[in-house]
Amino acid sequence: xxxxxxxxxxxxxxxxxxxxxxxxxxxxxxxxxxxxxxxxxxxxxxxxxxxxxxxxxxxxxxxxxxxxxxxxxxxxxxxxxxxxxxxxxxxxxxxxxxxxxxxxxxxxxxxxxxxxxxxxxxxxxxxxxxxxxxxxxxxxxxxxxxxxxxxxxxxxxxxxxxxxxxxxxxxxxxxxxxxxxxxxxxxxxxxxxxxxxxxxxxxxxxxxxxxxxxxxxxxxxxxxxxxxxxxxxxxxxxxxxxxxxxxxxxxxxxxxxxxxxxxxxxxxxxxx
Amino acid sequence: xxxxxxxxxxxxxxxxxxxxxxxxxxxxxxxxxxxxxxxxxxxxxxxxxxxxxxxxxxxxxxxxxxxxxxxxxxxxxxxxxxxxxxxxxxxxxxxxxxxxxxxxxxxxxxxxxxxxxxxxxxxxxxxxxxxxxxxxxxxxxxxxxxxxxxxxxxxxxxxxxxxxxxxxxxxxxxxxxxxxxxxxxxxxxxxxxxxxxxxxxxxxxxxxxxxxxxxxxxxxxxxxxxxxxxxxx
Numbered sequence: 210x211x212x213x214x215x216x217x218x219x220x221x222x223x224x225x226x227x228x229x230x231x232x233x234x235x236x237x238x239x240x241x242x243x244x245x246x247x248x249x250x251x252x253x254x255x256x257x258x259x260x261x262x263x264x265x266x267x268x269x270x271x272x273x274x275x276x277x278x279x280x281x282x283x284x285x286x287x288x289x290x291x292x293x294x295x296x297x298x299x300x301x302x303x304x305x306x307x308x309x310x311x312x313x314x315x316x317x318x319x320x321x322x323x324x325x326x327x328x329x330x331x332x333x334x335x336x337x338x339x340x341x342x343x344x345x346x347x348x349x350x351x352x353x354x355x356x357x358x359x360x361x362x363x364x365x366x367x368x369x370x371x372x373x374x375x376x377x378x379x380x381x382x383x384x385x386x387x388x389x390x391x392x393x394x395x396x397x398x399x400x401x402x403x404x405x406x407x408x409x410x411x412x413x414x415x416x417x418x419x420x421x422x423x424x425x426x427x428x429x430x431x432x433x434x435x436x437x438x439x440x441x442x443x444x445x446x447x448x449x450x451x452x453x454x455x456x457x458x459x460x461x462x463x464x465x466x467x468x469x470x471x472x473x474x475x476x477x478x479x480x481x
Numbered sequence: 482x483x484x485x486x487x488x489x490x491x492x493x494x495x496x497x498x499x500x501x502x503x504x505x506x507x508x509x510x511x512x513x514x515x516x517x518x519x520x521x522x523x524x525x526x527x528x529x530x531x532x533x534x535x536x537x538x539x540x541x542x543x544x545x546x547x548x549x550x551x552x553x554x555x556x557x558x559x560x561x562x563x564x565x566x567x568x569x570x571x572x573x574x575x576x577x578x579x580x581x582x583x584x585x586x587x588x589x590x591x592x593x594x595x596x597x598x599x600x601x602x603x604x605x606x607x608x609x610x611x612x613x614x615x616x617x618x619x620x621x622x623x624x625x626x627x628x629x630x631x632x633x634x635x636x637x638x639x640x641x642x643x644x645x646x647x648x649x650x651x652x653x654x655x656x657x658x659x660x661x662x663x664x665x666x667x668x669x670x671x672x673x674x675x676x677x678x679x680x681x682x683x684x685x686x687x688x689x690x691x692x693x694x695x696x697x698x699x700x701x702x703x704x705x706x707x708x709x710x711x712x713x714x
Contacts, residue, residue, distance in 0.1 A: 357670055
């Protein structure tokens with residue numbers, strides 16, 4: 210008897226487990242749940258950061274996600290992620306989508322899928338004004354600071370094999386090393402360098418120089434092999450662009466009146 | 482949808498090269514720091530047992546200070562804190578060299594030496610006190626008595642705890658990546674950033690740490706068993 214009961218319980222459990230990976234796909238999941246769970250950064254001004262007054266996560270990427278949730282007709286729920294937790298959280302289904310300053314790299318394709326580019330930036334150099342460094346060419350034999358987990362290190366090494374790259378844990382540490390003269394330049398995405406430069410007491414003492422060392426197209430991370438959801442996200446982004454909604458959000462965080470002014474010089478990919 | 486494991490990408494090609502170069506840096510920095518910390522630790526232990534008061538105090542302060550502050554803080558202290566202490570010209574001279582590696586070695590050495598000093602001190606205490614008195618009576622100086630009579634016996638006693646300190650040092654060396662030394666952990670992180678295959682990269686680097694640690698502990702144990710003990714019989 211007891212064995213039979215156990216078998217029945219086991220069979221029930223197995224059926225449950227088998228039924229769990231809802232074959233319906235993310236889009237239906239989100240709609241039936243009524244919330245879009247977005248993985249966002251919580252310490253990357255102005256993309257995603259905690260507002261000191263309200264204690265809420267705000268920023269460019271959060272506004273973008275809010276616009277997407279609105280299109281889906283659901284509420285937005287944000288979950289903070291870091292560069293190392295974001296991929297497991299998406300593959301395990303803890304978040305539906307990632308908006309976390311993630312560069313779309315070919316090598317990253319086998320774990321997740323990416324949306325079209327929603328933010329285009331490029332790697333540049335932050336240097337001391339009048340420090341004698343005007344471009345990557347001047348970095349021969351010099352030390353350059355960067356941050357771990359970013360793609361900047363290999364890029365600058367490729368552009369200038371004569372330099373030594375020293376990677377730090379966080380941007381403030383890399384900037385401190387630059388201030389103390391331990392490195393002659395620091396390198397990462399221009400959008401981030403602008404924020405660092407402006408966070409200093411004397412922003413005018415620093416310069417962002419050179420041509421783009423590498424393009425850094427940011428893509429939203431979506432679960433692999435769910436083209437219905439990815440198409441929805443892509444079309445939503447294009448729609449935001451076409452209706453001027455994207456530009457409005459961009460203006461709010463990167464416009465002329467903000468501390469982190471970066472002119473909008475690129476166009477979003479648009480499928481006719 | 483589950484995580485797709487792919488070890489092939491991590492252990493071969495460019496990323497395999499990264500791991501190997503990280504392994505070599507880890508071996509390098511640990512090796513140098515082990516030798517230096519053993520030397521410094523012995524010196525501090527002997528200082529603390531000497532009769533010269535200032536030496537005893539200096540050794541005690543050294544041990545307690547470095548044993549009771551976090552290693553990570555010490556690494557940052559040597560790297561970022563030295564800036565305002567030294568003259569600018571010296572700074573520039575240092576920064577043009579492999580300052581990160583040097584700071585890593587110094588931090589690991591000093592931190593581990595503080596622990597090793599305590600191990601050696603307790604080893605010395607385990608040797609009957611009259612041996613020191615007897616050697617002094619035979620005309621040996623304090624240093625000579627230590628070097629020829631006390632320390633050789635003390636070291637034999639403390640080999641097992643000493644191995645633990647060496648293993649700790651090897652594992653602690655992963656902290657030097659915070660100041661940009663490209664060690665094994667650093668490389669695993671870097672591979673994760675590039676490919677998102679973090680589980681594989683960290684699995685491989687963990688196996689590498691495990692292998693190094695096992696080799697070190699096996700080596701020292703063999704040395705203990707065949708060289709020290711056999712000779713004593």
